[in-house]
Amino acid sequence: MKIPNTKYLVLADQALFSGLSFVTTIWIARNVDAVSFGIYSAWVLAIYLFVSAIGAWVIQPFQIRYNKLEHTKEYLTFVFWGQFTMMVVAAGLIFLFNYLFDYQEIGTIICYGAGFVFYDYFRKTLLVMNRIWTALVLNIFTAVLTLVGLAYLTWNHTFSIEKFLKFSSVIYFSIFMYSLIYFKPFPKNISGIGSHFSYHMRQGKWFFMTAISQWWAGNLFVVASGIYLGPKALGALRLAQSLFGILNVILQTFENYVLPQTASRIHTSIPDGINYLKNLSVKAAWIFLPLLLVTFFFAKDILVLAGENQYAEFYFVVQGLSLLYVLIYLSQPLRCLIRSLEFNEAFFKGYLITLAFALIFSHLILSNFGLYGVLTGLIISQVILIAYWSLILHSKNKQIWKSFISY
Numbered sequence: 001m002k003i004p005n006t007k008y009l010v011l012a013d014q015a016l017f018s019g020l021s022f023v024t025t026i027w028i029a030r031n032v033d034a035v036s037f038g039i040y041s042a043w044v045l046a047i048y049l050f051v052s053a054i055g056a057w058v059i060q061p062f063q064i065r066y067n068k069l070e071h072t073k074e075y076l077t078f079v080f081w082g083q084f085t086m087m088v089v090a091a092g093l094i095f096l097f098n099y100l101f102d103y104q105e106i107g108t109i110i111c112y113g114a115g116f117v118f119y120d121y122f123r124k125t126l127l128v129m130n131r132i133w134t135a136l137v138l139n140i141f142t143a144v145l146t147l148v149g150l151a152y153l154t155w156n157h158t159f160s161i162e163k164f165l166k167f168s169s170v171i172y173f174s175i176f177m178y179s180l181i182y183f184k185p186f187p188k189n190i191s192g193i194g195s196h197f198s199y200h201m202r203q204g205k206w207f208f209m210t211a212i213s214q215w216w217a218g219n220l221f222v223v224a225s226g227i228y229l230g231p232k233a234l235g236a237l238r239l240a241q242s243l244f245g246i247l248n249v250i251l252q253t254f255e256n257y258v259l260p261q262t263a264s265r266i267h268t269s270i271p272d273g274i275n276y277l278k279n280l281s282v283k284a285a286w287i288f289l290p291l292l293l294v295t296f297f298f299a300k301d302i303l304v305l306a307g308e309n310q311y312a313e314f315y316f317v318v319q320g321l322s323l324l325y326v327l328i329y330l331s332q333p334l335r336c337l338i339r340s341l342e343f344n345e346a347f348f349k350g351y352l353i354t355l356a357f358a359l360i361f362s363h364l365i366l367s368n369f370g371l372y373g374v375l376t377g378l379i380i381s382q383v384i385l386i387a388y389w390s391l392i393l394h395s396k397n398k399q400i401w402k403s404f405i406s407y
Helices: 003-031 034-057 059-068 073-100 106-128 132-155 161-183 193-229 231-242 245-268 270-297 299-307 309-340 344-396 398-405
Strands: none
Touching: 003 034, 003 106, 003 132, 003 231, 003 245, 003 299, 034 059, 034 073, 034 106, 034 193, 034 231, 059 073, 059 106, 059 193, 059 245, 073 106, 073 161, 073 193, 106 132, 106 161, 106 245, 132 161, 193 231, 193 344, 231 299, 231 309, 231 344, 245 270, 245 309, 270 299, 270 309, 299 309, 309 344
16 A cells, blocks of 8 residues: 555544543533542543553554564564553552552443553554554554444433443453454464563653653643643643644654655664654644644634533643644654654653653742643743754754754
8 A cells, every 4th residue: 555545544543542532521511510520630640640651662663663573473473462461560550559548430440441551552552564454443443432332422411421431441451352362372383472572661760751741741740730720721721632632643643654764764764754753743734733823823712612511711722732732733743753663762862851851840830820830831832842952963963953944
C-alpha cells in the first residue's frame, strides 16, 4: 500500500480514537455534576500516567527497534508479555496502596485502567507493524460498543461513572482476548530474549524517567489546580483540554506513526528522514492552525456547548490552551527528531528542566493567578522545552540542524 493511503488510514484511526475520548468526556460532563466530573478527571489523569510509565519500558523502545529487525516473531512475544507483566504488577501495587485510603470503587478503577492501558498498547503495536486496517477495525469495534453503552445507560436514566467504567472494562477484556488470538504469544523459540531485554532496559530507563518527568511537567499545574482551586476548576480545565481532541489526532499521529517511520528512514538516510518529517509537518499545519484560530475566537460558545452554562465562566481556559497548542505543534518535529536519533538523555533532560520549573514556581503562580497561572505555567514550560531541544540538535550535529531548518 502506498504511503499516502497509509497516512490517511492512520489519521482515520487516530481520529476515531481521539474522537471517542472526546465524545465520552463531553457525554460524562453533561450527565454528572462538575465536582463528580472533576474527580473522574483526576482518575483519568492517573491512568494516563500509567500509560506513559509502562509504555516507556515497552512500547517506546519497540517503536524504534521493531523496523530495524529482520526476525520479529520472538520480539513481539517478548513485548506482549512484558506489557502484561508490568500491568499486573502495577495493578497489584495500586490494590495494596488502596488499603491506606479504602476507596470503594478501586476494583472498578483498576479493571478499567488496566484495560485501557492494554488497549493503548495493542493499538500502538499494530501501527508500528503497519497493520493499519486492523487497528482501525479495533477502534471501530470499541467506539460502537462504547457509544451503545453510553446511550443505553443514559436513556434508561441509570447513567453513572461507575457503571460506565464497568461496561468499558468488559469491552477492554474482549480486546485482550482477541490480542491473544492475534499475536499467539506462545513462543517455541526464546532466542534473542536477552538481547531484547537488554535493549529495553537500556533505552527504557531514559524513556521511563522522561515519561514521569513529562507527565508531571505537563500535568503538575493541572493537578495543582485541583488542590488549590477545587474539583470544579480541575473539571473545567480537563473539559477544555478534551475539546482539543481533534488536534490531538495530529499530535498522536506523530507519536504513533510518523515517529517509527522517521526512525526507519533516518536509519537508512538522515536527510531522507528529515525531509519526510518536514513535509508531513508542513502539510499538517494547514489543518492544525486554522482549527486553533476558530477555537480561540469562539471559545465561550464551544465550552458552553460542551458542558452547558456551568462552565461558561471558564471560556478563557480554552483561549489559553489555543495559544499553548501552537507551541506544542511547533515542538512535534523537534520531538520526533530527538527520539529518532536516539538522543534519549537529551529527551529526558528537556522534561526534567520543565518539571523543575513547575515545581519551583507552581505554588507562586497558582496561589496568585489561579487558572490564569495554570495556563501561563504550561506555556512557559513549552517554550523552555522547544528552546532546549533546539539547542541540543544544534550542538549534537550542526549539519543535521541546518538540514532540519532549511527550506
